[in-house]
Structures are given as structure tokens and as C-alpha cells.
Amino acid sequence: MQLDRKTPATMQRPGLQLVGVSFRTAPIAVREQLSFAASETIALLRAAGSRRPDLEAVVLSTCNRTEFYLGPATDPELVQNFLMLVRQMRPQAPILHDACYRYQLGGADALRHLLRVACGLDSAVLGDLQIVSQVKQAVQLASVSGTLGRSLHQAFTEAIRAARRARSETAISQGAASLGSALIGLVGGHLDQTPRRGPARILILGAGQIARDIGTHLAKRGCGELWFFNRTLTGAESLARHCGGHALPLAQLESELDEADVIIAATAAPEPLLRRAVLDRIATQGRSPLVVDAGMPRNVEPGSSLKVWDIDDIRERRESVLAERQAAVPAVEQIIEEQIAAWERWQAAQELEADIALLYESAARRGREAASELFASGAVSCPQKAERIVSRAIRRVLHEHTRKLRNHAYQRASSPESATLWAALTRKVRERAQTQ
Numbered sequence: 001m002q003l004d005r006k007t008p009a010t011m012q013r014p015g016l017q018l019v020g021v022s023f024r025t026a027p028i029a030v031r032e033q034l035s036f037a038a039s040e041t042i043a044l045l046r047a048a049g050s051r052r053p054d055l056e057a058v059v060l061s062t063c064n065r066t067e068f069y070l071g072p073a074t075d076p077e078l079v080q081n082f083l084m085l086v087r088q089m090r091p092q093a094p095i096l097h098d099a100c101y102r103y104q105l106g107g108a109d110a111l112r113h114l115l116r117v118a119c120g121l122d123s124a125v126l127g128d129l130q131i132v133s134q135v136k137q138a139v140q141l142a143s144v145s146g147t148l149g150r151s152l153h154q155a156f157t158e159a160i161r162a163a164r165r166a167r168s169e170t171a172i173s174q175g176a177a178s179l180g181s182a183l184i185g186l187v188g189g190h191l192d193q194t195p196r197r198g199p200a201r202i203l204i205l206g207a208g209q210i211a212r213d214i215g216t217h218l219a220k221r222g223c224g225e226l227w228f229f230n231r232t233l234t235g236a237e238s239l240a241r242h243c244g245g246h247a248l249p250l251a252q253l254e255s256e257l258d259e260a261d262v263i264i265a266a267t268a269a270p271e272p273l274l275r276r277a278v279l280d281r282i283a284t285q286g287r288s289p290l291v292v293d294a295g296m297p298r299n300v301e302p303g304s305s306l307k308v309w310d311i312d313d314i315r316e317r318r319e320s321v322l323a324e325r326q327a328a329v330p331a332v333e334q335i336i337e338e339q340i341a342a343w344e345r346w347q348a349a350q351e352l353e354a355d356i357a358l359l360y361e362s363a364a365r366r367g368r369e370a371a372s373e374l375f376a377s378g379a380v381s382c383p384q385k386a387e388r389i390v391s392r393a394i395r396r397v398l399h400e401h402t403r404k405l406r407n408h409a410y411q412r413a414s415s416p417e418s419a420t421l422w423a424a425l426t427r428k429v430r431e432r433a434q435t436q
Helices: 028-033 038-051 078-089 107-119 130-145 150-169 179-192 209-221 233-243 250-257 276-284 311-376 383-409 416-435
Strands: 017-022 056-061 065-071 103-106 201-205 225-230 246-249 262-265 290-293 308-310
Touching: 017 028, 017 078, 017 107, 038 056, 038 078, 038 130, 056 130, 056 150, 065 078, 065 107, 065 150, 103 107, 107 130, 107 150, 107 311, 130 150, 150 311, 179 209, 179 262, 179 290, 179 311, 201 209, 201 250, 209 225, 209 233, 225 233, 225 250, 233 246, 246 250, 250 276, 308 311, 311 383
Parallel strands: 201 225, 201 262, 225 246, 262 290, 290 308
Antiparallel strands: 017 065, 017 103, 056 065
8 A cells, every 4th residue: 555645754844934023123113114903914814815725824013023924834935925925015114125124933943932922031021911912813813814724823822822821830921020010010009008089090290201101001001080280281181182081280280289199290390390398298188199200300309208209219110020020031931942842742743643644545445445356256245344344454453553653643753762663653554554
């Protein structure tokens, strides 16, 4: 019985290819040209799939990276053909030129990069929590577009598993690691310990970029009512609309301080806007609002009896968290290697199952031939009975050896001895099948 395909020892495994840019390799001007919204991603993937139905492709596009994961890896022109399609949608994107900012990886290296991304090891902020949801969205868009094949589905499954393990088994995502999130953590912790009636009242001084970032973070977390103050009321009103808050002129600030739970100053004023005497007066009322000075130069006059958190305090909290996360990196890398090993075992099993299926198919053909000969010899009364007898005999021979093949398939990638045994068992099964 002759099998019409390469043996597992010489057959190339399914895999994946990666080409992309990130904040580590390309400036924002380059990344902007390669940014894909959800609708654009679907259009790209559907166009690629229509040209090549067997293509597997996932696009991971965030503010920090755009990466194209492709398969099967057996096609040497896979990446270049896909980039030609990208060129049609983004003709000015530098990723398409030889002297560009892109990186390209294949096989286990591509998978390792994907797992590092999903676990937050390749993020602008170590241990970034948002990247996992972005990875899941990329998978969903590929599924909708019809380009999420078996190989990439398994690769991204391993990535999500690694990310889940990293977050549950290590401290890689513990605490607040960015300045904005560190401030939100500070505000949230204060409000949790402050008894009050109704929603928290948060005052924000300023309407510049820092105030906008702070307001945006607070609005997303739903920490309380946001009240914006600025020297120009129009600036405060614009920021209030953006964050879903309220705007008041700076002249009303002092009267509003008595009811504030949180006071955040984030202006570029040349002199303090919150005077020590005002804060001391609040303290004498038995109240202790959280006061944060995020301005440069400082917006709060020093020396108050109230605790004032400045930008250095927030940065110190951030650095402490980052140190803890950095210490968790080796454990996360170990998880990544374990999931890569799982991927290798899965690949070996896919290879094996395809060979087993073909082996049974070939055995069935040989069995039908043998059954015809058996019936023609007159040893049995009907061809159906002859085919059942031969089929049972062949399957009985194959079953024992295919069971052994499956048992050892998951050890094949990690052990030379297992690889040798795998090849020997395959050869033995083929020889036995040929003799039936």
C-alpha cells in the first residue's frame, strides 16, 4: 500500500509568519499610516481571503503596533503577497519598502513574540492589561472575515492562555504602572475610604493636556462628578464636554473647595493657585480631601497641614509597581515557553492525525481489493461479508499502532528518543498495512 504524501519526517509543519511595526521600531507617524480600524481590518482580510481561500490571517492593530499574523508558513511568498495587498490600501506606508521599520518573524519566534505581546512584556507599560482584549478583538475580526484558520486559531488560543496564566500566577499586571493609572488608583483608594452621601465631587484645575488626560481617566472609571475650573471658562467647558463633567470659572473655586472630595491641580500657572491658608481652613473643618498637585511649576503652596501628593509621589508609586512587575518577568517568560511547547505538541498531533487518516484511507482501498479477491476465490458467500472480514482484520492491526502513535505524539518535539520512536512506529504501521 503506497501513501500519496510525504512522510511525517520530511513534511513541513503548519506554522505562522509575522510582519509588523511597533513603538519599539517605528515613530508614531509610521504607525498612523498602518493603523487599521475594525471595518478596515475586515475589508483587508476579506480581500486577502478572496484571493487565496486557504489563507489564514489576523491583524492586530493598536495605538502602539500593527502586526499581520499569516499562515500557512509553507508558502515562501506568503508575506510579500499579503504586503502587496496592503500596499493597495496604504500606498504610502513605509512597511512596504525595503528600508523600512518593519520586523518579520516566523515559526516559534513569531509565536513567542505574540505571547510576549499578549502577556504585556512587549507593551509601552510593562504588564499592560488592555492588550489582551485587543488580541481577542483581533481574533474576532479574523473570524468574522473568514481568515481565522486552524493554525492561527490555536496560536492565538495559546497566547490568550498565556496571558490569563501570567495575570493569575504572577504580579506582572499588579498595581498601577502608568502615571495616569497611578493617579486613578490613588483617587480610587481615597474615595473607598471616605464616607459620603451621594457621588464623589472631584475638582480639576486646568484645561491643558495633563488635565485632559486626568479627566479622561477619571471619566472612564466613573469615579464621581467632575468639575473643571480654568482661567478661561471656554477651556473648562470644552474639557467638561469631553469628559462628561461640569465647568465653572476659576473665581468660584474657593467656594467649591469646602464640598470637594478630591482636588487635582494641573495647570502651567507660574504661581500656586491653591494657597496654604485655604487648605488649612479646610483642615480645621475636620475634612481631609485628597489633594494632588500635578502642575509644573507646582500649583499648591507648600506647608499646608493637609497631605498634598505631587507628581514625584505619584511617580514613586509607579516605579515601585514597575519594580514588582519587572521581578515577575522571568516567571512570565517560563509560562510563555510552556505554552510554546504546548503549541509544538499540537502541531505534531495535527501532522500525525493527517497521516493516520491517510493511512486508514489507503488501508480501506487495499481492503476492498483484498475483499474482491477473497470473494472471487469462493471462500465467502457475498462481497459485503468479504469486505467486513478484511476491514476488521486491517483495523485490528492499525488500531494498536495508531494508539501508540497518538500517545507519543505529544512528546515528539521535546525528545530525540520520542522522535525516533515516532518514526519507527510509523514505519511499522505502514509495513503492516502493506502486508494486509
